[in-house]
Amino acid sequence: MAEYDVCVIGGGLLGSAFGWGLVREGQRCVVLDEGDGAIRTARGNFGLVWLQSKGRGMPEYARWTLEATRIWGGFADELKDITGIDLHYAKGGYNIGADEAELAQMVANLNQIQSEMGDDAYDYEVLDQARLKREMPLVGDVAGATYTAHDGHCNPLLLLRAMQQAFQAKGGAYRPNSGVRSVEILPGGGFRILGQNGAELARAAKVVLSAGHGSARLAKDLGIDLPIHPEQGQVLVTEKVAPVMPHPAMSVRQTDNGSFLLGASKKEVDLDTRTDLETLATIAASCIRLFPFLGRLRLQRAWGALRVMTPDGHPVYQQSESHPGLFSFACHSGVTLAACHALHVSKWVIDGTIPDTYSAFHPRRFHV
Amino acid sequence: MFKRLVDIGTPVTFDFEGRPLTAQAGDSLASALLANGVLDFRQAPEDGTVRGPHCMIGNCFECLVEVEGLGTRQACRERVRDGLKVRRHSGRPVPGEQP
Numbered sequence: 329m330a331e332y333d334v335c336v337i338g339g340g341l342l343g344s345a346f347g348w349g350l351v352r353e354g355q356r357c358v359v360l361d362e363g364d365g366a367i368r369t370a371r372g373n374f375g376l377v378w379l380q381s382k383g384r385g386m387p388e389y390a391r392w393t394l395e396a397t398r399i400w401g402g403f404a405d406e407l408k409d410i411t412g413i414d415l416h417y418a419k420g421g422y423n424i425g426a427d428e429a430e431l432a433q434m435v436a437n438l439n440q441i442q443s444e445m446g447d448d449a450y451d452y453e454v455l456d457q458a459r460l461k462r463e464m465p466l467v468g469d470v471a472g473a474t475y476t477a478h479d480g481h482c483n484p485l486l487l488l489r490a491m492q493q494a495f496q497a498k499g500g501a502y503r504p505n506s507g508v509r510s511v512e513i514l515p516g517g518g519f520r521i522l523g524q525n526g527a528e529l530a531r532a533a534k535v536v537l538s539a540g541h542g543s544a545r546l547a548k549d550l551g552i553d554l555p556i557h558p559e560q561g562q563v564l565v566t567e568k569v570a571p572v573m574p575h576p577a578m579s580v581r582q583t584d585n586g587s588f589l590l591g592a593s594k595k596e597v598d599l600d601t602r603t604d605l606e607t608l609a610t611i612a613a614s615c616i617r618l619f620p621f622l623g624r625l626r627l628q629r630a631w632g633a634l635r636v637m638t639p640d641g642h643p644v645y646q647q648s649e650s651h652p653g654l655f656s657f658a659c660h661s662g663v664t665l666a667a668c669h670a671l672h673v674s675k676w677v678i679d680g681t682i683p684d685t686y687s688a689f690h691p692r693r694f695h696v
Numbered sequence: 697m698f699k700r701l702v703d704i705g706t707p708v709t710f711d712f713e714g715r716p717l718t719a720q721a722g723d724s725l726a727s728a729l730l731a732n733g734v735l736d737f738r739q740a741p742e743d744g745t746v747r748g749p750h751c752m753i754g755n756c757f758e759c760l761v762e763v764e765g766l767g768t769r770q771a772c773r774e775r776v777r778d779g780l781k782v783r784r785h786s787g788r789p790v791p792g793e794q795p
Binding site: 567568569586626628 | 740741742757760767768
């Protein structure tokens with residue numbers, strides 16, 4: 329008899345959401361996390377809960393993200409009830425078009441997503457410069473913006489902490505410094521998870537592999553097709569100022585403690601989190617173009633973090649066919665999809681099956 | 697609250713909120729202020745609470761002050777100098793723009 333119903337490998341935004349969702353349903357669950365030397369994708373996050381621009385070419389992903397934004401508020405409220413942690417979640421988000429061509433392209437993308445989804449739930453507004461200036465007085469000389477009430481932002485570090493605390497409050501076992509070397513399939517069913525020194529860490533009836541970049545090697549050893557690669561994003565942080573921007577503008581957002589985060593770079597690298605001056609200068613210049621006042625703020629720091637990227641940028645959700653009970657999940661939208669991961673995906677694991685509605689997320693889509 | 701244990705340099709005079717204070721060359725601005733009994737370095741812009749140094753090693757950003765000619769600085773990473781003019785960091789709105 330296994331000591332746990334489910335062993336979740338990885339304690340980041342995905343693993344913590346699954347762990348929380350599983351204990352919430354009464355499962356006996358252990359989350360195995362690496363030490364502080366791990367690639368902490370969850371700690372470099374920008375903090376958007378974001379719908380706009382996601383899911384072009386894959387309506388299932390747009391619908392899934394829309395569902396996440398629908399249930400995010402209740403998800404955050406429940407975490408606050410249990411842990412006392414306010415995630416500072418607020419709805420409403422802008423994507424600013426610096427010039428007419430950029431704005432037209434953004435609108436065309438949203439139109440395409442809307443028509444691929446085939447319903448009108450994906451509502452958005454297009455704001456011209458005059459209206460945008462009324463709603464966002466600090467904006468510079470730009471063409472306009474698209475806005476949805478579904479988009480929003482939160483404090484991603486508090487999200488991670490709240491999920492880990494709620495998980496433990498409901499009896500979940502969180503084990504740091506527990507990097508996994510291998511997963512053994514037991515002859516009678518179930519799994520045995522071994523640590524870096526070869527010692528047994530846990531036995532469980534099911535395993536969820538959600539260790540971000542750490543999943544790649546484990547998946548390969550288990551014969552699971554998990555096509556992920558790191559995509560680096562760099563973020564700049566300004567000094568704290570009085571709250572002047574309640575809603576994020578995708579690449580620019582003011583946090584609950586007053587700092588501005590400037591971001592949105594994408595670079596294909598290996599496992600390299602170093603910043604470089606050229607990328608930081610490009611980010612600063614494009615954000616200052618949208619909001620000139622940013623040029624007068626001092627920078628406090630900058631960092632690089634590694635998104636978990638799939639070939640098409642959409643999530644991968646799968647259960648092993650040869651070893652039922654072995655799930656692997658990966659995506660870059662760890663904050664936005666946290667609500668779906670905790671409240672929906674955890675139930676797939678409990679039921680032992682991923683509903684047909686979500687079969688589009690299987691990586692077999694990369695082999696057609 | 698804080699007492700200097702060892703003399704480390706020659707006396708310097710600087711200005712905090714219009715008040716002349718003395719310190720010693722080699723002091724960080726944060727320790728110079730603490731040695732003068734100043735604990736409230738800034739007002740947090742997000743909620744107006746009074747803040748002061750926490751880590752003294754450049755991580756926490758709680759010791760922010762306004763240094764004339766330099767703008768916002770971490771007091772623990774700035775050396776005190778003769779004639780330095782320093783003010784509390786306040787929860788001012790974004791400079792120059794009326795939100």
